[in-house]
Amino acid sequence: MKTLRLLLPLLRPHWRGFLLSLALTILTLAAGAALLGVSGWFLTATALTGLGLSFNLFAPSAAVRGLSFTRIVSRYFEKLVGHNATLRLLSDLRRWLFSSLFPKLPFGAKALPSGDLLGRLTGDVDAVDTLLLSAIGPAIGAIVISTTTTIVLAMILPAAAPIYAGAIVGAIVLVPTLLFAATRKFGRTAVAAASTMRVQTLEALEGAEDITWFGQQGPVLGRFIETCSQSAAARGFLGSHVALATFAVHALAGIALFATLLCGLEALAQENVSGPILAGALLAILASFEASNALVRATAKLGTGVAAAQRLQALVSLAPNGTEPRNPREPETSPSLVFDNVSFGYGGNLVLDHADLAVAPGERVAISGPSGCGKSTLLSLVLRLNDPLGGTVSVGGEPTTWIATETLYKSVCLLSQQSPVFLDTVRNNLRIAAPEAGDEELWQALDAARLGTTIRALPQGLDTLLGEDATSLSAGQARRLCLARVLLSQASIVLLDEPTAGLDRATELELFHQLPQILEGRSVIMVTHASIPETAGYRRLVLRDAQLSEVS
Numbered sequence: 001m002k003t004l005r006l007l008l009p010l011l012r013p014h015w016r017g018f019l020l021s022l023a024l025t026i027l028t029l030a031a032g033a034a035l036l037g038v039s040g041w042f043l044t045a046t047a048l049t050g051l052g053l054s055f056n057l058f059a060p061s062a063a064v065r066g067l068s069f070t071r072i073v074s075r076y077f078e079k080l081v082g083h084n085a086t087l088r089l090l091s092d093l094r095r096w097l098f099s100s101l102f103p104k105l106p107f108g109a110k111a112l113p114s115g116d117l118l119g120r121l122t123g124d125v126d127a128v129d130t131l132l133l134s135a136i137g138p139a140i141g142a143i144v145i146s147t148t149t150t151i152v153l154a155m156i157l158p159a160a161a162p163i164y165a166g167a168i169v170g171a172i173v174l175v176p177t178l179l180f181a182a183t184r185k186f187g188r189t190a191v192a193a194a195s196t197m198r199v200q201t202l203e204a205l206e207g208a209e210d211i212t213w214f215g216q217q218g219p220v221l222g223r224f225i226e227t228c229s230q231s232a233a234a235r236g237f238l239g240s241h242v243a244l245a246t247f248a249v250h251a252l253a254g255i256a257l258f259a260t261l262l263c264g265l266e267a268l269a270q271e272n273v274s275g276p277i278l279a280g281a282l283l284a285i286l287a288s289f290e291a292s293n294a295l296v297r298a299t300a301k302l303g304t305g306v307a308a309a310q311r312l313q314a315l316v317s318l319a320p321n322g323t324e325p326r327n328p329r330e331p332e333t334s335p336s337l338v339f340d341n342v343s344f345g346y347g348g349n350l351v352l353d354h355a356d357l358a359v360a361p362g363e364r365v366a367i368s369g370p371s372g373c374g375k376s377t378l379l380s381l382v383l384r385l386n387d388p389l390g391g392t393v394s395v396g397g398e399p400t401t402w403i404a405t406e407t408l409y410k411s412v413c414l415l416s417q418q419s420p421v422f423l424d425t426v427r428n429n430l431r432i433a434a435p436e437a438g439d440e441e442l443w444q445a446l447d448a449a450r451l452g453t454t455i456r457a458l459p460q461g462l463d464t465l466l467g468e469d470a471t472s473l474s475a476g477q478a479r480r481l482c483l484a485r486v487l488l489s490q491a492s493i494v495l496l497d498e499p500t501a502g503l504d505r506a507t508e509l510e511l512f513h514q515l516p517q518i519l520e521g522r523s524v525i526m527v528t529h530a531s532i533p534e535t536a537g538y539r540r541l542v543l544r545d546a547q548l549s550e551v552s
């Protein structure tokens, strides 16, 4: 139910498509049942009247042709309309999921393995379509067709109607319910195993070199095979239960047919029903069970569909990171940055203990300190990637908790240690920070980041496609590309976390001396392990034992 509630708002814009698809499903099933019924009646009547000599052939043969044509056309449009509506819904669902992830980033402690996240956005979304198109449509269709058949049967063969009703209720209610109850757990296992397989594949690809160097291919392969076996066992169980359920439906159809035949022969002997009508009724009963077969197939996928929808629901239910202020305030345009009595730590270990820091607009500050002392964490507090346990971080005179996230991100820009290079051209990688920037500005930023010469030497220059994880660049070049991106941003406070990682000392010193000029007028807070010459013009601070102090 919860799952349906999740999907309902997304279903609303497509209700016409789904309704039309449902109507076409019912029309297809009805045409199929009527076709068999009329054909049976027609053939029997023709045979009984001596090769049709005294029988009007025109009307029934036109009905047979009309019904078979209706069935073909309605089935075609049912697929067309149904799939169109479902694919649009799935595309809306993906867009909605993807956009709902941004307010929850970074995931931090709630982190999901990236393969799992990817699986939720792809495989799980696809599995959800079973819930809508393949289950709900056939279920309603089956109810309508079986009800109609029962009413017709009650009129022509009253004794057979309750037996048929019992059999068809068994086929469209009891069998699918039992099948769902028996296979639900295995649907969950299949979805979980598919997700684990994605995670294991991604991990193996990313860590292939280390896995090979340390000779761990065997255990890694073993774990993967174990997951495959779990998936195969779950799917095998699902398959065998579907076969059993299909057998049950056929057995119920047989019972209904046999009982109708017995009642029909008795009624025939008493001349309460004609032979052609009886033959038509038998074939129509057979056709009405077609819908329950589709329902069994859909029910088999229902377990995986529900499990997938629950995983999607868990994803959108993750609490957003930080809260947006109700009445946001605007920071000053040329903002200062102030840490007032700020404390922060992870799990009781303070990395900042009542720390104070004031950076005036346009000032440049370099913070050093031992590895793991909390320098990156200090930068994360400015962008509210973490919120202080005590004290206040203010930008432009306003506490960051009072500033709308979008405004804060326009004022403050961060080059983190994990800044990514996207699978795209150099130009598009840079334009993330400044979508309107022209080539001249891009070259200026690349030159400032000491990467211009390298990119100019590439045959396609700014149009060069960079590989996944910037495999076509060295680690130092990838870092400089990210630095160029930050330089392009218009933020007036620039946070740089180890901006010279991967550079040789000479280039590093050159960059330290030139950054003040490149970032003229902007405040810079740089975290670095490298020693900064006094002449570079930075106020130097050290973070040690959770305290910030000036380097004399």
Ligand SMILES: Nc1ncnc2c1ncn2[C@@H]1O[C@H](COP(=O)(O)OP(=O)(O)OP(=O)(O)O)[C@@H](O)[C@H]1O
Binding pocket: 108, 346, 351, 369, 370, 371, 372, 373, 374, 375, 376, 377, 378
């Ligand atoms: N998300 C987290 N959860 C728990 N502990 C964390 C988390 N992030 C960092 N830490 C811990 O907080 C401490 C400070 O980490 P931080 O990355 O800020 O240090 P750093 O000074 O930037 O280190 P380095 O110079 O090596 O980059 C470390 O002990 C680290 O293990």
